Amino acid sequence: MKKILFITLLTLLAVLPLEAQQYKYEAGPTLGMTGYLGEANNGNLFKHPSFTVGGLFRYVHNSRWAFKANLNYANIKGDSMYDESWYPDGANYKFSSSLIDLGLTAEFNFLNYGRGPAYKKYKPISPYMVAGVGFVFAICDGHNQASFTIPLGIGVKYKFKDRLNLNFEFTMRKEFSDRIDGYSDLFDIKHSFAKNTDWYSFAVFTVSYEFGKRCIKCNHIE
Numbered sequence: 001m002k003k004i005l006f007i008t009l010l011t012l013l014a015v016l017p018l019e020a021q022q023y024k025y026e027a028g029p030t031l032g033m034t035g036y037l038g039e040a041n042n043g044n045l046f047k048h049p050s051f052t053v054g055g056l057f058r059y060v061h062n063s064r065w066a067f068k069a070n071l072n073y074a075n076i077k078g079d080s081m082y083d084e085s086w087y088p089d090g091a092n093y094k095f096s097s098s099l100i101d102l103g104l105t106a107e108f109n110f111l112n113y114g115r116g117p118a119y120k121k122y123k124p125i126s127p128y129m130v131a132g133v134g135f136v137f138a139i140c141d142g143h144n145q146a147s148f149t150i151p152l153g154i155g156v157k158y159k160f161k162d163r164l165n166l167n168f169e170f171t172m173r174k175e176f177s178d179r180i181d182g183y184s185d186l187f188d189i190k191h192s193f194a195k196n197t198d199w200y201s202f203a204v205f206t207v208s209y210e211f212g213k214r215c216i217k218c219n220h221i222e
Contacts, residue, residue, distance in 0.1 A: 023210035032204030040078030105132030147177035
């Protein structure tokens with residue numbers, strides 16, 4: 001009898017972590033492409049694409065909500081030579097800026113994202129939307145500029161292993177200084193939220209690893 005109980009206990013210890021184990025944190029690298037809209041490009045967002053690299057840390061509140069911090073190094077560039085707009089005195093504006101981008105965002109999954117008991121109807125893939133606040137520090141032609149930003153976007157998550165996730169995310173970032181490209185108010189229009197402020201975008205892939213076991217209380221997983 002004792003032998004049977006011992007074998008049963010070992011079996012439960014081996015099986016339960018696989019069925020019930022969930023994690024509340026994720027971290028991983030990001031890599032992708034940037035775009036820019038502003039004085040040196042007011043048409044095609046990806047007319048002069050560049051790159052971004054960085055990382056993220058995500059707190060998974062539940063299968064629907066998550067909160068993320070990201071830190072990226074990026075480059076944006078533009079050239080107004082082939083724009084359809086006419087600039088004062090026929091001038092041409094060209095630039096390349098290095099950015100350090102920090103974002104704090106909330107994510108809402110449209111489906112119950114994750115893996116777990118069938119009755120919870122988890123899905124290994126889910127589209128999501130993201131919004132939050134951020135900060136950018138730009139270096140352009142030796143001049144520094146800092147600004148607050150508003151990141152807004154959409155993405156899709158895919159859990160291809162129990163603790164590994166693949167994400168693709170596209171976000172636009174509205175910034176408020178109008179100087180991350182080195183130019184401001186070229187058309188002599190008073191600076192405001194809607195006019196003469198620059199936008200930049202990230203289209204990134206992320207691979208994230210889950211860690212930090214959740215507490216299990218009364219057979220309920222948080």
